Amino acid sequence: MSTRTIRPGRPAKRAGSLKGLLFFFLLGSVLFFLLKDDPPSVLKPAAPYIAEKYQKGQVATEQEFDTFNEAKAFLADERGAIKRTEDDRYVYLTGPGIGIVDPGGTLNIYQDESLKKRLTYVASGSRLTLRDFGPDVSRIEIAGVSGFVASDRLTLYPVEQSTNRSFYERTGDTLRHYIVANAGLGGWITVGRAPKDVSKRTTDYVEVSTLTKNLRKPTPLSAKELDAFIKNNAPDSPLIGTGKTFKKVERDFDINAAYLLAHAIHESNYGRSTIAREKFNLFGVNATDIAPGQNATAYKSLDDSIRKTGQFIARDYLAPDGKYHRGPFLGNKAKGMNVFYASDPYWSEKIAGILYKMDAF
Structure with a gap:
């Protein structure tokens, strides 16, 4: 009696398996060529400080530094400023600028750097002309007064980064004041009759005669x-x-x-x-x-x-x-009623403008 060996049959080929292998092979090849020359990327954290040097009213050079002292040494005696990277806030100036009074109540202006004898005060949002910056005390001017203030109450801007500034403008015989300020202090007002020596437009402080009546x-x-x-x-x-x-x-x-x-x-x-x-x-x-x-x-x-x-x-x-x-008299922040009656530096000008329209003097 003969014996027959029964061999198992070959499994049926699956067309989908070959197509899947081919897809992944092609995908891997594409990714290999795209990524083979790119090393793993690691973002370098930004340096804490940026120093800017200015020439002819513009940023000439800027450089990042890990410490404030390094940034300050980079500026030396050249015209420039330093700002923090984390909030883009300027923390140091080597020349004139603008100081905006931070929120937190009125800012006292003092006679000298000891900050002991108060001259007057101004409201939050007021923009001061910054003449000399110091880490603790700065010399400023506003509305006819020159004095000293605590530097930590100011948001600083170098002149080169302050394009929008207050100014007086003469229109015929009338003087207008276009005030740039925060906290609702800004806008334009009619101050009074323009003094004869005032040009068409000036950023210098102007005192009209009504203020001294x-x-x-x-x-x-x-x-x-x-x-x-x-x-x-x-x-x-x-x-x-x-x-x-x-x-x-x-x-x-x-x-x-x-x-x-x-x-x-x-x-x-x-x-x-x-x-x-x-x-x-x-x-x-x-x-x-x-x-x-x-x-x-x-x-x-x-x-x-x-x-x-x-x-x-x-x-x-x-x-x-x-x-x-x-x-x-109405005065300004150096003399008259405005010294102590109101924190608005230009309170007296706003009343003087009404008197001018009233033709009261």
């Missing part, structure tokens, strides 16, 4: 003329009809009624501000920068506000022996 002298404007000015500019103003009160306060306390009205118009938007409506406070008395509505003084009526504030200003600001007397 004696506010203890009466205005030639009558009560009716004061009311007419209010009505012509704000027909819905609750101040219409208060002309008699302003003139009476003028007689009783030797304070110019037109100035007092212009002050009220500026601070209260013709008596329409929230503080004026809720507290009859027309002059921003005790309306501090931190909590103006909460801290503002409340009065019984508009007439009460005009009378009490007029008496207070005449006594403490205009009288020679007054607590805040720096001259019986």
